[in-house]
Amino acid sequence: MASALETLCGQAYGAKQHHMLGVYLQRSWIVLIICTTLLLPLFIFTAPILRFLGQEQSIASMAGTFSLWFIPIIYSFVFSFTFQMYLQSQSKNRIIAYLAALSLILHISLSWITVTKLHMGVFGAMGSMVLAMWIPIFGQFAFLLCGGCPDTWTGFSWIAFKDLWPVIRLSLSSGAMVCLELWYNTILVLLTGHMKNAETEIDALSICLNINGWEMMISLGFLAAAGVRVANELGAGSAKAAKFSIVVVVGESLSIGSVLFVLFLLFRGSLAYVFTEDGEVASEVAVLSPLLAFSILLNSVQPVLSGVAVGAGWQSVVAYVNVTCYYLIGIPLGIVLGYLIGYQVKGIWIGMIFGTLVQTIVLICITWRTNWDNQVTIAQARVNKWLIPKSAETNGGREIA
Template sequence: MQLGMASALETLCGQSYGAKQYHMMGIHLQRSWIILSSCAVVMLPIFLFTEPLLVFIGQDPKISAVAGVISVWYIPIMFANVCSFTLQMYLQAQSKNRIIAYLAILNLSTHMFLSWLLTAKFQFGLAGVMSSMVITLWIPAFGQLMFVFCGACPLTWTGFSSQALTDLFPVVKLSLSSGVMLCLETWYSTILVLLTGYMKNPEVTLDALSICLNINGWEMMISIGLLSATGVRVANELGAGSARRAKFAILNVVTTSFSIGLVFFVFFLLFRGKLSYIFTTSEEVAAAVADLSPLLAVSILLNSVQPVLSGVAVGSGWQSVVAYVNITTYYLIGIPLGAILGYVLGYHVKGVWVGMLLGTLVQTIVLLFITIRTDWDKQVEVTRQRLNRWFIDGNREKAASSGSP
């Protein structure tokens, strides 16, 4: 939810940067901090009272107790994400990606070391795992804050401003739309696992499905990277007033991503279950993975296009439209079809997955249709109107803060 809400900043900062309204990016960043921090505070009771809530809905008391401990540890992680996610969007809009990559490498290496030290060496168990997560997730947050505050973004960060407290409602609306859009996509794949857990022989099925989803997740990282690149590029070009360059960027990234997906599609059709031995030694699980590999290959092919089209939506500010598309295609088409194919017609996990793939296919076709049919010259005008409506004169703001007439 937090990552989705932060993606609203990708729209606002990307378009402001393209329009050379550089000082507005700092104001948008501060508005996003206010909104995401407020949401984090509202969510605090859920994390504080996870254990009694889980017991109330009938979960095992022992599991609920452990979940309650983990939830409390997640509170500082939640606030670290407020800083990290928003600053990442703010920096990406300016193509300052190198610092994000450096901090990610530092984060990963520190996390590996602390996890070994606190769990394997000192045997701190769950507390060691969670404390290492808390420490390492604050590394990119502090690192990016220092990078911005120490003058690395002189045009876009001019200090804290009271103007960030104005015009919050439109930003709240866009942030919530972005959060809902991402949550609907994330929950969709989770429901596949949930539906599979109620089938016969769920241990082998879930093992095989977990391997497939893990592989799919690895490949998905490429598409997510292209999603971010698309969102930034489209937002920059729309803000700069160039419909032609925005369309060229979309065509270029969609073609590149689809080509990568096609290579992986063929690769997984050829190797099928052989890749499962990276994760397991069980012949039964490997056979189940081989049986699911064609569906995995199709998923990878669809996921090479769908995230890029979502990136176009983020860059254009269409998050609310995509949220409605996701509800319809995922939850009114994909999941019901999967349940019918898997449980009613007896195709089990393959039926569930096929139904959900059909939902993803329909969603991809709809997003592709919207993208092709969009009048990008009109979209440039819509972007210009949005930027002008939220524009704050930087010189007048400085004069007000200094007390000049």
């Protein structure tokens, strides 16, 4: 849902309405805190929900333990994601990178101490993750309050509680777009849990998805770049620059994805031993590696196009595309291949790759056929519709102070 902030802040910053970024940031906090609180029952009752869905007892119990630890983490997401969107829209990426590096160092160090030295197991790993997630947020708050963004942050304001409905609508469509993509991979794990020898299958699949997640971080960087550049250029009124940004970002991401595609095909036999010493799991990972390589290739394009959609404010359109391609094409095909034809986890993954391929082709067609001059008009109309005069916003900040 925080990606709505990327659209709003990016277009407002491009239109030089800098004071609106702080208002949008606070509105997003309000909306996301409420929605996160409404989601708490899913985390509290994860274990019984998974048992009801037919998962094995051991898997459901461990998932329930993890989900309880994730409660403070999901609240950290409210601030980490919104700060990220807010700062990226201003091209203040350095502070994000520094704090992310600090978080990584803390996470590795604390995990090593709690798991290896103190033998605290899952509790040590998750406790270190909670600390690693929250410490950078305090750093971002300090950066903001100490004058790191003087043009876009003028203090807390009561105005943030006004006109929330447009932000809620865009946040919901943004959340639908992103969640439909993330849940797509989650369903792959859920379906695998019902197969014979599920523990080995899930171990192997988890390794592949972990590697895929590492590569996805590269694509998500390009997604952010595409979203920021497209939003800034549309807000500034330059359709030509927006189109040029799309070509450059997609080209760079696809080049990196192609190199990784080849590497993962070449070294598929040794990939698993970074994560496990189990020969059976490693053998299964080697079988799944070609599918992993194709997923990586598609992921070098698809997230970038999603970033373009975020920058242009097309979240609701992409949500419909995701429903059709993922849930009406990819998952049914995967179930047929995996369960009815008997390809097991490979069949499920093939079906889901096909759904991603269809979605990528549709997004390419939408992006290619878009009238970007018309998108400039839409973006500037959105900025002007929700614009608050700078004097009113400043007065609102003084009132709450």
